Amino acid sequence: MAQTYTPGLKAVSLVRVVKKRVLPVPGVVTVKMGDRVSASAVVAYTELPGRVHSVNVANRLGVGPGGIKKALSVKIGDRVAKGGILAESKPFLKWFKSEVLSPVEGYVESVSEFTGQILLREPPSALNLSAYIDGEVTAVDDKSGVTVETDATYIQGIFGVGGEVCGEIAVAVESPDTELLPEHILDSHKGKILIGGRHVGIAAINRARELGVSAVVAGGIHDKDLRELLGYDIGVAVTGMENLGITVIVTEGFGHIAMAEHIFGLFKARAGEKASASGATQIRAGVLRPEIIIPGAPKDYKGGQSGLACGTVKIGDGVRMIREPHFGKLGTVSGLPQELEQIQTESFVRVMEVTLDTGETVTVPRSNTELLER
Amino acid sequence: MENRDLEVIIATDCGSTTTKAILIEKKDGVYRQTFRGEAPTTVEAPFEDVTKGVLNAISEIEELSGRKILDGDKIITPVRGKDGVDIYVSTSSAGGGLQMLVAGAVKAMTGESAQRCALGAGAIVLDVLATNDGRASYEKIERIRQLRPDMILLSGGTDGGTVSHVVELAEYIAAAEPKPRLGQDYKLPLVFAGNTKARPQVEEILGKKTALYITDNIRPVLEKENLMPARLKIHDIFLEHVMRQAPGYAKLIAMAHAGIMPTPAAVGAMTEKFARASNSNVLAVDIGGATTDVFSVFGGVFSRTVSANLGMSYSVSNVLAEAGIDGILRWLPFEIEEQDLRNRLKNKMIRPTTIPQTIEDLLIEHAVAREALRLAFEQHGAFATELKGVAQERTIADVFDQSASGKSLIRLMDLDHIIGSGGILAHAPRRAQAMAIMLDAYQPQGVTALAVDSVFMMPHLGVLAGVHEKAALDVFYNDCLVKLGTCVAPVGLALEGEPCLGYEIKTERGTESGTLVFGDVLLIPCEGKAAAVLKPAKNFDVGAGAGKTVVCEVAGGTVGLVLDGRGRPLNLPSEHALRRRALNKWHKALALYPEHD
Numbered sequence: 001m002a003q004t005y006t007p008g009l010k011a012v013s014l015v016r017v018v019k020k021r022v023l024p025v026p027g028v029v030t031v032k033m034g035d036r037v038s039a040s041a042v043v044a045y046t047e048l049p050g051r052v053h054s055v056n057v058a059n060r061l062g063v064g065p066g067g068i069k070k071a072l073s074v075k076i077g078d079r080v081a082k083g084g085i086l087a088e089s090k091p092f093l094k095w096f097k098s099e100v101l102s103p104v105e106g107y108v109e110s111v112s113e114f115t116g117q118i119l120l121r122e123p124p125s126a127l128n129l130s131a132y133i134d135g136e137v138t139a140v141d142d143k144s145g146v147t148v149e150t151d152a153t154y155i156q157g158i159f160g161v162g163g164e165v166c167g168e169i170a171v172a173v174e175s176p177d178t179e180l181l182p183e184h185i186l187d188s189h190k191g192k193i194l195i196g197g198r199h200v201g202i203a204a205i206n207r208a209r210e211l212g213v214s215a216v217v218a219g220g221i222h223d224k225d226l227r228e229l230l231g232y233d234i235g236v237a238v239t240g241m242e243n244l245g246i247t248v249i250v251t252e253g254f255g256h257i258a259m260a261e262h263i264f265g266l267f268k269a270r271a272g273e274k275a276s277a278s279g280a281t282q283i284r285a286g287v288l289r290p291e292i293i294i295p296g297a298p299k300d301y302k303g304g305q306s307g308l309a310c311g312t313v314k315i316g317d318g319v320r321m322i323r324e325p326h327f328g329k330l331g332t333v334s335g336l337p338q339e340l341e342q343i344q345t346e347s348f349v350r351v352m353e354v355t356l357d358t359g360e361t362v363t364v365p366r367s368n369t370e371l372l373e374r
Numbered sequence: 375m376e377n378r379d380l381e382v383i384i385a386t387d388c389g390s391t392t393t394k395a396i397l398i399e400k401k402d403g404v405y406r407q408t409f410r411g412e413a414p415t416t417v418e419a420p421f422e423d424v425t426k427g428v429l430n431a432i433s434e435i436e437e438l439s440g441r442k443i444l445d446g447d448k449i450i451t452p453v454r455g456k457d458g459v460d461i462y463v464s465t466s467s468a469g470g471g472l473q474m475l476v477a478g479a480v481k482a483m484t485g486e487s488a489q490r491c492a493l494g495a496g497a498i499v500l501d502v503l504a505t506n507d508g509r510a511s512y513e514k515i516e517r518i519r520q521l522r523p524d525m526i527l528l529s530g531g532t533d534g535g536t537v538s539h540v541v542e543l544a545e546y547i548a549a550a551e552p553k554p555r556l557g558q559d560y561k562l563p564l565v566f567a568g569n570t571k572a573r574p575q576v577e578e579i580l581g582k583k584t585a586l587y588i589t590d591n592i593r594p595v596l597e598k599e600n601l602m603p604a605r606l607k608i609h610d611i612f613l614e615h616v617m618r619q620a621p622g623y624a625k626l627i628a629m630a631h632a633g634i635m636p637t638p639a640a641v642g643a644m645t646e647k648f649a650r651a652s653n654s655n656v657l658a659v660d661i662g663g664a665t666t667d668v669f670s671v672f673g674g675v676f677s678r679t680v681s682a683n684l685g686m687s688y689s690v691s692n693v694l695a696e697a698g699i700d701g702i703l704r705w706l707p708f709e710i711e712e713q714d715l716r717n718r719l720k721n722k723m724i725r726p727t728t729i730p731q732t733i734e735d736l737l738i739e740h741a742v743a744r745e746a747l748r749l750a751f752e753q754h755g756a757f758a759t760e761l762k763g764v765a766q767e768r769t770i771a772d773v774f775d776q777s778a779s780g781k782s783l784i785r786l787m788d789l790d791h792i793i794g795s796g797g798i799l800a801h802a803p804r805r806a807q808a809m810a811i812m813l814d815a816y817q818p819q820g821v822t823a824l825a826v827d828s829v830f831m832m833p834h835l836g837v838l839a840g841v842h843e844k845a846a847l848d849v850f851y852n853d854c855l856v857k858l859g860t861c862v863a864p865v866g867l868a869l870e871g872e873p874c875l876g877y878e879i880k881t882e883r884g885t886e887s888g889t890l891v892f893g894d895v896l897l898i899p900c901e902g903k904a905a906a907v908l909k910p911a912k913n914f915d916v917g918a919g920a921g922k923t924v925v926c927e928v929a930g931g932t933v934g935l936v937l938d939g940r941g942r943p944l945n946l947p948s949e950h951a952l953r954r955r956a957l958n959k960w961h962k963a964l965a966l967y968p969e970h971d
Binding site: 049051052053054065109110112114115116117119121158159222223224226233234235236237253254255281283322323324325327343344345346347349364365367368 | 510511512515516519537538541542545546548549550575579664683688689691692694695696712713714716717718719720721723724725726727728729730731732733734735736801803804968
């Protein structure tokens, strides 16, 4: 039987989720192998080195670089307070004495007789690394971090902004084809991961943010609303570090696009349960997609591993078109011609025939489709 | 090795997503590219061994050619009848290529020289630090610490000059304790190519904190750059240290019969070879999904820039951000809602492997390509300059020509060849589309030949040129370049419909003559060479000066000869309906797109 490979996003009822939690610089791990941890538990911490500031003592005192050691009131490793004396001149007359004061609180990192400058380092800042998901610690690297694993419902979005959050799943709309409007968002949604339908606009996002909703998940978003949310036009899809007070994830793309039914169904089945989510997206080498992880399985889950929504496509499979002129439409693969076919642009490409849910059959480039689990 | 009688050559380019292999065979004394194969690059998990992708791509060539090249995971050398090849060479940009941080005492002087040196070595320059770059010391140090480059190039000061600036930069680098991008347990390589007098201090400050290499000053005197020793040192370190940290590269280095070159360095080498061999000024561009590389050789001076976030898929949204929505819309001959266009481009960014299915979508991608090429070229023009900070000797004759130092080397009227590569140009459904995109983006002046790299072979040929120049040039002329034709663009402005150029062109099909009027574009089919007599109107110039006739030989190609009477600079009508009418007229004149609803 003809088949092909097409990319897709994971949206599965139950899968083993493995998360490596790694410190940016070596630190201390606070848990051990086999520990059960909650998403908010600190599993490791470290200190990030403080900023370094330079002070050109030689210039400030009017001495040569080689002469600064005589003028220094501090030595390497000394702690200095903001406004503390770093160096002073020693004139014959005290009236002409001048001082160099520290612009920051910190430590003396280095003294250079080549340039006459000293480098001051601010005190380090603490960094606590959370587990991110409820699960079990399955590996520990003494200084760099841990691995946490859990069996969970796992759903990838196509694009997101905002960092890691956790909260209960709350489905705010009736169907995957309903737009998430401000009036759907209630006080009771505070701290929750709110599921919308086909689209979420800036008004609804702002309302959710005001009410303290942790994350909003919807089918699509308009680019202009994203720009308004971020305050700038995003150039390259590398996200996750935004400090927006809310995480926003879209499962289908930009514009009005109904959330895939099976994804909406998974959220409905897990409504009221605790989940973790991240908007971090990186569409480059080492692709990273936003995700929602809901530990455990849906109540009606009947065992067996759900397939991943990517891999080999065969006739009868469900697909979504991801480019004009059929963008967002769903259908069933009805043909996988082997030969290259010419499309409207006159390019010769590998195509598939798709029977839409309306009954119409269309021919589309295979690269413009995504496999659905239906 | 040049003198070795090579019969069969295999070459690969390990790109970030695809590894492309080509087979070159000597036939009747001429080297030709005969088969090609490709396979996904295997640098990342789960494979984490670049040679797997290489072997897969070569296997595809084995299947197509019937030549047995591999014995297990070894390349059979030398040729034995239908088995084996004589040499294997490769380039690589997989795993992010060579990423460098450069530093120079003064941004516009040694800072730029260091940048030129790193770019010429094929690197992506992550940042340029300088004592006068406008950042506070802590910002510089933070930046050095955040970046995880493969290597640092530190320069600064002329030989024997002041040492304090460059030593200050060395102190910042030491304070940041930079870590290499790849490999946990090895020290970050740092090449010092600055004031020789500062070497002891730099050694003292950085000798223990980095793997320090000292080479000749890249700016020994203000008036001269000496980039080659540092460039070679960068290449050696890349091969010996950086690359070995990437998965499978130690094996790849052992497999190859010449050093693995960074892909852009190889494209640059090929561009330089071509410019030298044809004694011409050349502009070459490679527009990819994420970045656009621009190479130029003007008056024998090679320049390269990388526009890291101008591309057709991963970076498509950044083209929109930089060009603005009006920049994209101005090239579209149909109406489209701004929101619709924005959403389409964002959807391309998040699903970068999709392709246009409709003419409308194709036109949108071509509009983006025009802007990406234009922006990257602007950045190139600002960088490809004469040395800055050089004192100029002036005489009384220069009173009215007080040009500053650092003049751009790019002179469009002197440009002889434009070579385009990258999917949007090489795989355009009609070759004329590629030509039109480049004409609109670059707006060449006078007489300029255009070509595309058929299947992105320039990297392979660039590395091969270092081993066997004839083989590389044979394939470059015969198989790599698809000649599109020549554009004749009179420089000047007039009212629409006014004559701007009289022409008489003798092609293999006969003689075409007439008058080109302002605002029109004419296409004259011509595949071979043609003799042209070009008589510009009195306020127009095609290379010899305003109103002066040019008699020259022009090269045809798969598109032909384009007489571009749209004026330079090309001003699109500001009124939307008029602009769309003009675009449609030009598209029709060049037969760019099929008729559609």
